[in-house]
Amino acid sequence: MTDTPPSDTPKRRFRLTRRRMILGSGLVGGALVVGYTAMNPMQVGGALLTAGGPDFDPGPFGPYIRIDADGGVAIVNPQQEMGQGIHAALAAMIAEELDADWDTVRVVDARVNFAAYGPQMTAGSHAVAYHWDKLRKTGAAARSMFVDAAALRWQVPRRLITVQNGVVSHPQSNRSASFAELLTDAARHAPPREPVLKRPEEFRLIGTDRVRRKDCGPKSTGRQVYTQDIQRPDMLVAMVAHSPRFGGMLKRFDDRDARRIKGVVDVFAIETGVAVLAQDTLAARRGRDALRIEWDDSAAERRSSPELTAWYRDIAVGRAVIDATSFETRGDIEQPQTGDRFETTIDFPYLAHAPMEPLDCVAQVRGWDVDIWSGSHLATLDQVQAALTARTIPGRVKLHVLPAGGSFGRRGLMSCDYLVECVRIARRTGHRPVKLMWTREDEMTGGYYRPMVHHQASIVLGADGLPSDWRHRIVAQRLIPVGDNPQNSEGVAGSPYFAAANTLDCRIASPELPVSVSFWRSVGHSHTAMAMEHIVDQLARRARRDPAEYRRALYQKAGATGRLRVLEALCTRAGWGKPLEDGWARGMALHDCFGTIVGQVAEVRLDSGRLVVRRVVAVVDCGIAVSPDQVAAQMEGGIGFGLSAALHGAITLKDGVVQEDNFDSYAPVRMDEMPLVETHILPSTRPPTGMGEPGVPPIAPAVANALFALTGTPTRSLPFGRQA
Incomplete structure (x- = not known):
C-alpha cells in the first residue's frame, strides 16, 4: 500500500475556494455590462481572457457573422448547445435582421473568446433573452452595409433598396445582386452605430415554424462530434477512483495490480482521488477496478437519507x-x-442531473499553453479555472466548446470539477493530451x-x-x-x-x-x-x-x-x-x-x-x-x-x-x-x-x-x- 503524503491528500470532491469564487462572481457580473459591440470586439474585454490572442479576426461584419465568397452565411453561436436548440434561435435573430436565406444559413460554434463575446456562460435560461437586442443589431448592421454598397454601386437612395433571402434589390430599376456579388464592396462600409431594427409585425422568420434546428442531420446520422468523439495524436485516456462517501479522503492505495493491466501507463493520486492513465478506455477502466484503496472516512458523511x-x-x-x-x-x-x-x-x-452523455473532457497542457475540448456550460469560468489549475493565464487556454449530450446544470459548476480534474491529470503527462472519462455510475454517484x-x-x-x-x-x-x-x-x-x-x-x-x-x-x-x-x-x-x-x-x-x-x-x-x-x-x-x-x-x-x-x-x-x-x-x-x-x-x-x-x-x-x-x-x-x-x-x-x-x-x- 502506498501512503499518500499529507500535502497531497486527495479530498472527496473539488472545493470552491474564496479566490475561485471571487473570480467566478466577477465574470458573471461582467455579463451585465456587455452591450452591442459586434463591430468593435476588442472594446469588450482585454487580452487576459482572450483565448487565441492575435489570431482572432472578427471579419468586417463582426464576430457573429461570417460570409463566404460564394455568399454563404455562417452564424457563430457563442453559447453552449446541449440539446435545447438555442443555436437555431440565436442564428434566426441575426438572419431575420440580415434578411439572409434561412434555408442555407449554417451555424458554427465559437471558441471561448472574452474579447469577442464577453462572458460565455449558458445558464439561467438567459441565452435568447440576453442576446435579443445584441444579435438583432448585429444582423441589422451587416444588412445596412450591403444596402450601402448597393446604393453606391447603383447610385440610388438607400431607402429604395430591399433585401430578402440574401439578395439585395432595387425594384424600380429591376436590378439585384447577391451577398456574394456585393461582399467586397459591403466590407468597405462602416456599420451604423444604432442600426434600425424591424418591428415585430415585420418579422418574416422570427416566430414562424421555419426556425427549426440545424443539427438534426448530423445527430441523426452520427456525424455530430461530442467530446467522446475527440481523438488527438498520442492521446491517453484517464479514469479516476473517487471516495464512495462525500467528505472521504484518500488514506493509501496499492497500484501494483493496476499497473499490470495491459495498456495502463501510469497511476497517481490527485486532489479528487486516484487517477489511472491508459492507452484506451477499457484499459483505464480495468486499471481503476484493480486498484486497492483505503479511504479515510473520519470527516465523511455517514448518515442515511x-x-x-x-x-x-x-x-x-x-x-x-x-x-x-x-x-x-x-x-x-x-x-x-x-x-x-x-x-x-x-x-x-436529492436529485441527479443524469444527462445522456456522462461527464468527459479532453485537455492538453504544453507549458503555458492549454487546449481543452469540452461540452462546456460556463465556458468563460471553465477557462479561468483551467488556467488556475495549469498555472497559466486564461488567455493561454484555448477552450473549444462542443455540443453536449445534455447537462441540466451538471456541466455548469462554478468549481468546474471534471474539467479541472482533467487539466490536473494532463499536467502529469509530458504534453500528451488526455481524455478524461466518467462512467454513468461515476456521474450518478458523484454528487452536485x-x-x-x-x-x-x-x-x-x-x-x-x-x-x-x-x-x-x-x-x-x-x-x-x-x-x-x-x-x-x-x-x-x-x-x-x-x-x-x-x-x-x-x-x-x-x-x-x-x-x-x-x-x-x-x-x-x-x-x-x-x-x-x-x-x-x-x-x-x-x-x-x-x-x-x-x-x-x-x-x-x-x-x-x-x-x-x-x-x-x-x-x-x-x-x-x-x-x-x-x-x-x-x-x-x-x-x-x-x-x-x-x-x-x-x-x-x-x-x-x-x-x-x-x-x-x-x-x-x-x-x-x-x-x-x-x-x-x-x-x-x-x-x-x-x-x-x-x-x-x-x-x-x-x-x-x-x-x-x-x-x-x-x-x-x-x-x-x-x-x-x-x-x-x-x-x-x-x-x-x-x-x-x-x-x-x-x-x-x-x-x-x-x-x-x-x-x-x-x-x-x-x-x-x-x-x-
Whole structure:
C-alpha cells in the first residue's frame, strides 16, 4: 500500500475556494455590462481572457457573422448547445435582421473568446433573452452595409433598396445582386452605430415554424462530434477512483495490480482521488477496478437519507438549532393571528442531473499553453479555472466548446470539477493530451445534486378563505458557499399567494454537510413551485372554492396580470370544470421563473395503484417566441424531465453511500409513461424570456393536485412512489 503524503491528500470532491469564487462572481457580473459591440470586439474585454490572442479576426461584419465568397452565411453561436436548440434561435435573430436565406444559413460554434463575446456562460435560461437586442443589431448592421454598397454601386437612395433571402434589390430599376456579388464592396462600409431594427409585425422568420434546428442531420446520422468523439495524436485516456462517501479522503492505495493491466501507463493520486492513465478506455477502466484503496472516512458523511430527513424536519420546527435567514416579512410576526389554521410539510430528495452523455473532457497542457475540448456550460469560468489549475493565464487556454449530450446544470459548476480534474491529470503527462472519462455510475454517484429540501408551512385563513397569516420554513443546503441561499427561496419569495396576508414570516435554514449540491434544471423553482402550488390547492379545498377561482382571487389581489392571463387561457384550453370519465381527475399549477409564466393542467388516474398521467395542457407566456417549435419542444422536454423526478427521482444515501448509480435504479420516464403534451403559446410583442427551465416546475404540483382531487390525500413527499 502506498501512503499518500499529507500535502497531497486527495479530498472527496473539488472545493470552491474564496479566490475561485471571487473570480467566478466577477465574470458573471461582467455579463451585465456587455452591450452591442459586434463591430468593435476588442472594446469588450482585454487580452487576459482572450483565448487565441492575435489570431482572432472578427471579419468586417463582426464576430457573429461570417460570409463566404460564394455568399454563404455562417452564424457563430457563442453559447453552449446541449440539446435545447438555442443555436437555431440565436442564428434566426441575426438572419431575420440580415434578411439572409434561412434555408442555407449554417451555424458554427465559437471558441471561448472574452474579447469577442464577453462572458460565455449558458445558464439561467438567459441565452435568447440576453442576446435579443445584441444579435438583432448585429444582423441589422451587416444588412445596412450591403444596402450601402448597393446604393453606391447603383447610385440610388438607400431607402429604395430591399433585401430578402440574401439578395439585395432595387425594384424600380429591376436590378439585384447577391451577398456574394456585393461582399467586397459591403466590407468597405462602416456599420451604423444604432442600426434600425424591424418591428415585430415585420418579422418574416422570427416566430414562424421555419426556425427549426440545424443539427438534426448530423445527430441523426452520427456525424455530430461530442467530446467522446475527440481523438488527438498520442492521446491517453484517464479514469479516476473517487471516495464512495462525500467528505472521504484518500488514506493509501496499492497500484501494483493496476499497473499490470495491459495498456495502463501510469497511476497517481490527485486532489479528487486516484487517477489511472491508459492507452484506451477499457484499459483505464480495468486499471481503476484493480486498484486497492483505503479511504479515510473520519470527516465523511455517514448518515442515511431517513436520518437526514428527520434532521431537516427538526430544524424546521426548532428542535435542531441552525440559524435561519428571513427572506420575506410583513406585519407583527411576534403576534401570529388566530383562526382557521392549516399546517403542512413536504420533503424533497436529492436529485441527479443524469444527462445522456456522462461527464468527459479532453485537455492538453504544453507549458503555458492549454487546449481543452469540452461540452462546456460556463465556458468563460471553465477557462479561468483551467488556467488556475495549469498555472497559466486564461488567455493561454484555448477552450473549444462542443455540443453536449445534455447537462441540466451538471456541466455548469462554478468549481468546474471534471474539467479541472482533467487539466490536473494532463499536467502529469509530458504534453500528451488526455481524455478524461466518467462512467454513468461515476456521474450518478458523484454528487452536485439538486439539494434535498424540507418545506414547512403554517397558514391562517381569513373570513374570506384567503391566507391572512403565512409562516413558511425552508431547509436546504446552499447552492453557492456565500450569501443567504436565495436560490432555494426563489419561487416562495415575492409569491402572489401572499397578497392577502397581513402577517408574513418566511425563513430559510441552510445546514452544512459534505454532500455536494449545485444547480439543477430550474434550480429552487424545482421544489418551491411544488410546495406553493400544492399548498394553494389544499387551501382552496379548505375554503370550499375551486382551485382556479381561488388562484384568480389571489392574482387579482396581487395585481398579477400575467398570471391571470395565463390562468384564463389554461382553463379554456384544458376544459377546466368540464367532467372527465370516472376515475380521472385534473390538477393545475402555475409558476413563473426566468421571466416566463407557465400554466399546466394534468389529467391523472390510478390504475391498480399505478399513477397514470395521460395528458398535460400547457400555456406559456414567454414574450416573443423566436422559434415556436423549440418552445413546444422545451415544454415537452421540461415536462418529461420534471415528471421523471416526480414519479421516480431520488438519490438516497445508506451509511453515506449513494444507492442509485444508473437508469435501472434512477429511472427516467419511459415512453409508456409520457403523457400527450399540448403547448399553447400566448401571443406577445415583448422581448423573449427564458424557456429552457420554466416547463419543469409546474408538472409535479399539477399531478399532485390531480391526485389530491382524486383521492383527497395531499402529497407529503416526492417522488410520488415514496410517500413518507
